[in-house]
Amino acid sequence: MSAARPQAMKLADYRQPDFLIPALFLDFELHDTQTRVTAVSKVRRQGTHSHPLILDGEKLQLVSVEINGETVSAQATEKGLCLENVPDEFELRIVTHIDPLNNTSLEGLYKSGSAFCTQCEAEGFRKITYFMDRPDVMAKYQVKITADRQTYPYLLSNGNKIGQGELPDGKHWVLWEDPFFKPCYLFALVAGDFDLLEDSFTTASGRQVALELFVDKGNLGRAGHAMASLKKAMLWDEQRYGLEYDLDIYMIVAVDFFNMGAMENKGLNVFNSKFVLADPASATDEDYFNIESVIAHEYFHNWTGNRVTCRDWFQLSLKEGLTVFRDQQFSADMADPAIVRIKQVQVMREHQFAEDAGPMVHPIRPAEVMEMNNFYSVTVYDKGAEVIRMLHTLLGETGFRQGMDLYIARHDGQAVTCDDFVQAMQDANGIDLTLFRRWYSQSGTPRVEVETLYDDKRQQFALTLRQHTPATADQQDKLPLHMPVAIELIDETGSQQHILSLTESSQRFELACKGEPTLAVLAGFSAPVKVDFAQDSQELLKTALYGQDDFLRWDAAQQLLSESIHASVTDANSSLPEAVLALFSGTLDVAAEKPALAAEMLALPSFETLAQQKPHIHVDSLLAARHSVKMQLAEAFAGQWKSLIKVAPDQSYAYQREQVQLRRLKAVCLTYLAELPDSEAILQQGYQHSDNMSDTLAILRACQSANHRLFEPLMQDFEQRWGQDSLVMDKWFALHGSRQHPNSLASLQLLTGHAMYSINNPNKVRALIGSFAFYNTAGFHAADGSGYRFVTDYLMKLDAVNPQVASRLITPMLGFSHLDSTRQDLIVQQLARLLNHEPLSRDLYEKVSKALH
Numbered sequence: 001m002s003a004a005r006p007q008a009m010k011l012a013d014y015r016q017p018d019f020l021i022p023a024l025f026l027d028f029e030l031h032d033t034q035t036r037v038t039a040v041s042k043v044r045r046q047g048t049h050s051h052p053l054i055l056d057g058e059k060l061q062l063v064s065v066e067i068n069g070e071t072v073s074a075q076a077t078e079k080g081l082c083l084e085n086v087p088d089e090f091e092l093r094i095v096t097h098i099d100p101l102n103n104t105s106l107e108g109l110y111k112s113g114s115a116f117c118t119q120c121e122a123e124g125f126r127k128i129t130y131f132m133d134r135p136d137v138m139a140k141y142q143v144k145i146t147a148d149r150q151t152y153p154y155l156l157s158n159g160n161k162i163g164q165g166e167l168p169d170g171k172h173w174v175l176w177e178d179p180f181f182k183p184c185y186l187f188a189l190v191a192g193d194f195d196l197l198e199d200s201f202t203t204a205s206g207r208q209v210a211l212e213l214f215v216d217k218g219n220l221g222r223a224g225h226a227m228a229s230l231k232k233a234m235l236w237d238e239q240r241y242g243l244e245y246d247l248d249i250y251m252i253v254a255v256d257f258f259n260m261g262a263m264e265n266k267g268l269n270v271f272n273s274k275f276v277l278a279d280p281a282s283a284t285d286e287d288y289f290n291i292e293s294v295i296a297h298e299y300f301h302n303w304t305g306n307r308v309t310c311r312d313w314f315q316l317s318l319k320e321g322l323t324v325f326r327d328q329q330f331s332a333d334m335a336d337p338a339i340v341r342i343k344q345v346q347v348m349r350e351h352q353f354a355e356d357a358g359p360m361v362h363p364i365r366p367a368e369v370m371e372m373n374n375f376y377s378v379t380v381y382d383k384g385a386e387v388i389r390m391l392h393t394l395l396g397e398t399g400f401r402q403g404m405d406l407y408i409a410r411h412d413g414q415a416v417t418c419d420d421f422v423q424a425m426q427d428a429n430g431i432d433l434t435l436f437r438r439w440y441s442q443s444g445t446p447r448v449e450v451e452t453l454y455d456d457k458r459q460q461f462a463l464t465l466r467q468h469t470p471a472t473a474d475q476q477d478k479l480p481l482h483m484p485v486a487i488e489l490i491d492e493t494g495s496q497q498h499i500l501s502l503t504e505s506s507q508r509f510e511l512a513c514k515g516e517p518t519l520a521v522l523a524g525f526s527a528p529v530k531v532d533f534a535q536d537s538q539e540l541l542k543t544a545l546y547g548q549d550d551f552l553r554w555d556a557a558q559q560l561l562s563e564s565i566h567a568s569v570t571d572a573n574s575s576l577p578e579a580v581l582a583l584f585s586g587t588l589d590v591a592a593e594k595p596a597l598a599a600e601m602l603a604l605p606s607f608e609t610l611a612q613q614k615p616h617i618h619v620d621s622l623l624a625a626r627h628s629v630k631m632q633l634a635e636a637f638a639g640q641w642k643s644l645i646k647v648a649p650d651q652s653y654a655y656q657r658e659q660v661q662l663r664r665l666k667a668v669c670l671t672y673l674a675e676l677p678d679s680e681a682i683l684q685q686g687y688q689h690s691d692n693m694s695d696t697l698a699i700l701r702a703c704q705s706a707n708h709r710l711f712e713p714l715m716q717d718f719e720q721r722w723g724q725d726s727l728v729m730d731k732w733f734a735l736h737g738s739r740q741h742p743n744s745l746a747s748l749q750l751l752t753g754h755a756m757y758s759i760n761n762p763n764k765v766r767a768l769i770g771s772f773a774f775y776n777t778a779g780f781h782a783a784d785g786s787g788y789r790f791v792t793d794y795l796m797k798l799d800a801v802n803p804q805v806a807s808r809l810i811t812p813m814l815g816f817s818h819l820d821s822t823r824q825d826l827i828v829q830q831l832a833r834l835l836n837h838e839p840l841s842r843d844l845y846e847k848v849s850k851a852l853h
């Protein structure tokens with residue numbers, strides 16, 4: 001690919017489509033290696049021009065093209081088809097052959113096990129037929145599917161089933177019609193044999209919706225939680241946003257081969273099976289949580305994404321940022337709001353801040369894209385959701401809801417932009433959001449500096465906030481942003497909360513306060529920024545132990561811990577500061593009353609989070625410092641760890657709030673306990689007596705991170721028990737991949753040959769290789785470069801199989817400017833090897849070339 005360098009597309013170059021395609025009939029004759037696709041479109045010229053009709057198409061075998069029933073000769077290129085001198089309005093009939101069995105990219109039509117399924121977002125429809133593969137071309141679809149009846153009893157597509165029949169040769173067919181206009185990225189087809197879980201939901205206006213959940217044969221017992229989650233999500237969207245489901249049927253299919261989490265195809269969601277299947281023995285509390293949230297996310301897309309969709313892919317955050325925000329609100333209502341928020345902030349600090357610091361930095365609405373699949377990013381999704389959350393904070397619940405109502409009413413059935421969304425918020429609330437819109441075009445992590453002064457005489461507390469966003473790889477000049485800064489003032493009499501609206505590069509605020517207060521900033525992480533506020537450890541301790549806001553308490557605790565870890569980097573013999581000891585004993589004292597918050601406050605910040613806090617780190621000393629702090633805490637509170645792990649729930653497993661909290665607290669205690677010399681019997685018994693995957697995994701993780709000698713025997717036992725269970729084995733692969741151990745590379749090599757491993761299955765690759773690259777800090781950053789070399793070699797193989805997955809896996813190799821120069825050189829060497837590798841996908845080319853720039 002180095003010969004013909006892929007070109008970037010620019011947002012500024014957007015033009016409305018030359019043609020519209022209001023109706024599309026698709027006829028599929030399914031066959032493993034030669035599926036025949038007939039596409040009949042109604043095409044209409046838009047505007048007055050004489051441009052040709054240009055259709056996207058990739059990896060298609062063209063059989064025939066007809067315009068109004070007459071064959072035309074058309075020459076296909078690698079990228080598509082160009083039809084010159086077409087009429088203003090006509091019927092276009094195109095027949096193509098495709099090869100689903102050998103489609104390992106999992107984009108377009110492919111096989112997952114014995115089933116056929118599709119994935120079209122973002123630009124996968126062009127691998128099914130020649131079409132205008134862009135979201136502002138919206139059509140009404142009819143889809144006919146023909147296949148062998150025995151092997152494929154279920155033939156599914158979007159909308160309602162309007163016909164079916166038998167054929168003499170053992171085949172059958174089904175005809176589907178979707179009454180709603182949709183872009184082709186929302187098209188879906190599934191054919192296979194499944195177990196079916198059926199249920200129904202009655203909407204607020206009294207309509208009956210059939211709910212159908214398709215899982216692999218034998219998995220019915222693991223489908224209940226997903227179905228229950230779907231019904232909760234449907235009810236929640238009615239109550240919170242007044243949004244009802246609009247078709248008579250909602251189908252979800254779980255498949256084992258899937259590039260992402262799930263896909264919101266109209267009326268026919270396709271899910272990675274890991275976000276559907278759960279039972280107590282095989283799934284953790286975290287799995288239960290994730291299933292509920294992903295099911296909700298895809299369901300919420302029906303309005304924010306499908307009924308109102310994106311004009312072009314630069315607007316991806318229009319649907320993703322908004323839908324992530326909505327699923328976050330839902331999760332907060334279903335579970336523990338403060339804990340849910342803490343998890344989201346961890347994602348921002350570990351992953352989104354890292355993306356901002358690297359070569360792939362982009363605004364939530366990117367301005368330039370080479371490969372769209374590269375922009376399904378933490379920035380577009382999670383920072384995008386943070387931007388929506390700031391609007392919610394600035395407008396309040398009522399104002400935000402009014403804005404949403406107007407947005408939906410105004411744009412139902414349309415393909416629109418992020419600007420249209422902000423405009424609706426602005427118009428519904430009568431406020432000026434001009435400044436706020438900068439969040440959509442400006443990239444990078446802003447820094448907010450805090451300075452305080454207390455005037456004893458006037459009893460006034462003055463607060464100066466200064467903001468600046470450092471230059472990023474994609475953008476030199478930065479402007480001040482509009483952000484809500486939520487604060488808490490803690491004084492003798494209690495605490496007061498305020499939301500300050502920061503719009504200037506420097507702003508001063510004054511608040512009345514009897515006595516000098518302790519200030520805590522960024523309550524609830526009210527803006528996606530880094531805060532620079534030099535606070536002494538006594539102040540942090542006060543917030544951690546006596547603050548009102550649980551999030552701020554956790555945040556103060558994390559700061560105390562982070563600082564003591566960074567301090568022991570510079571002084572290896574340093575002992576734990578008094579404040580950290582006080583933090584732990586104060587937290588442990590009330591742990592049984594507030595187990596969820598205590599668990600998070602007692603957990604050490606991750607290596608990745610610590611790394612994001614400093615412009616330069618030294619991997620080995622930071623790892624050693626983190627470990628030494630962990631050891632000291634393990635020893636200092638040995639008695640408490642041992643007694644607290646006994647607070648476990650005494651009922652049998654249920655995914656239920658109180659139980660989840662206790663299990664989480666126990667898991668954190670176990671990570672300290674496992675560092676103690678006399679922990680073996682406790683761990684061994686804990687493993688043997690566990691009746692659920694959460695507890696089992698907590699023991700394994702504790703043993704792994706402490707490099708406990710029990711780890712290997714327990715892992716062998718686990719493999720014996722679960723060796724045939726694909727989803728559970730992913731947990732086993734991940735524990736091996738992330739284990740920081742001198743032999744980790746050799747074991748990784750070996751495991752790629754394991755009977756349950758396959759380079760063709762993204763879940764396996766992510767579990768084993770992904771957890772090595774992302775979380776095996778010692779192994780990946782090995783000083784001899786062997787970790788970087790291993791990942792690079794693997795990427796070369798993987799890129800040929802599935803470029804989208806390869807491109808996600810390369811992330812840890814991209815941000816290296818904070819590493820020491822030896823490691824930087826080693827990474828650059830490997831990236832240079834990749835850049836010269838042929839063929840190299842556009843996905844990897846975009847990232848590698850930027851990283852080397």
Ligand code: PHE
Pocket residue numbers: 119121122259260261262263264297298320376
């Ligand atoms: N649109 C999906 C979601 O966020 C994600 C996705 C993107 C899935 C691309 C597959 C391919 O819900």
Ligand code: ZN
Pocket residue numbers: 297301319320323
């Ligand atoms: Zn989404």
